[in-house]
Amino acid sequence: MSRAAQAGFTLLELLVGLTIAGVLAAMAIPSFTGMIHDQRIANESNRLVVGLNLARSEAAKRRRTISLCPSTNGTACSGATNWEAGYIVFVNDDADTPAAVDAGETVVRIFETAPGNVTLRSGDFTNFISYAATTFSNAAGTFTICDQRGPSRARGVLINAVGRARVSGDANADGIHEDRNGNDLACP
Numbered sequence: 754m755s756r757a758a759q760a761g762f763t764l765l766e767l768l769v770g771l772t773i774a775g776v777l778a779a780m781a782i783p784s785f786t787g788m789i790h791d792q793r794i795a796n797e798s799n800r801l802v803v804g805l806n807l808a809r810s811e812a813a814k815r816r817r818t819i820s821l822c823p824s825t826n827g828t829a830c831s832g833a834t835n836w837e838a839g840y841i842v843f844v845n846d847d848a849d850t851p852a853a854v855d856a857g858e859t860v861v862r863i864f865e866t867a868p869g870n871v872t873l874r875s876g877d878f879t880n881f882i883s884y885a886a887t888t889f890s891n892a893a894g895t896f897t898i899c900d901q902r903g904p905s906r907a908r909g910v911l912i913n914a915v916g917r918a919r920v921s922g923d924a925n926a927d928g929i930h931e932d933r934n935g936n937d938l939a940c941p
Contacts, residue, residue, distance in 0.1 A: 790906065793867075794899075794900060794906060797837075797868070797873060797898050798909075800864060801836075801873065802919070804821055804842055805910070805918035806918060808820070810888075811844070815844065817844055817846060818848040818886065819843070819845060819884050821840055821841070821842050821882050822840060822852050822880060822881040823838060823880060823881075824841040827839065827841060827863040828854065828860065829853070830853050831880075834879055835873070836867075836875060839866050841860050841861075842861045842862045844858050845858060846858050851879075852881035870900055870901055873896060873897075873898050875896050875897075882912070889914075889915055893912050893913055894912055895909045895910070895921070896909060896910040897932075897939070899941065904929050904937060904938050904939055905929055908938075909921030909930055909932055913933065
């Protein structure tokens with residue numbers, strides 16, 4: 754009787770293959786982690802632009818002042834300057850300064866807490882931004898979104914004099930995005 758040839762791996766071949774796969778996985782994990790952190794900052798930038806554009810369009814549609822402010826409970830402005838704990842868009846009928854949700858004013862949308870250790874700060878708006886019925890904002894400035902990696906990975910949301918929001922870029926190619934005045938973004 755002849756033995757048919759058997760196909761398969763020896764134990765040594767299997768261990769070598771697993772070792773190679775382990776080394777490749779160990780090399781790939783740091784880049785996946787960086788990609789996840791980059792995506793969190795990009796998502797938070799885009800979410801803020803959505804909130805600002807929503808406020809601006811609602812101001813035009815409703816012909817009323819619409820405000821954004823930091824909020825930890827989704828019903829009232831917290832008065833804080835750190836926006837990563839969440840923020841709200843609401844109809845600010847009395848256009849008060851600083852903006853506050855008063856009785857009868859409608860909260861249009863609640864934006865929840867930012868993911869991970871992402872910070873969202875407003876250097877120019879302190880604790881609120883409002884859009885008048887003309888869609889002009891009460892101030893022009895920059896929001897800065899950072900994580901533990903610092904300014905080299907920070908992104909900004911820039912609001913111009915007429916209230917239009919856009920995500921920052923690196924105009925001078927130094928690896929750090931700039932604010933609306935051309936200065937490098939700084940993280941808290």
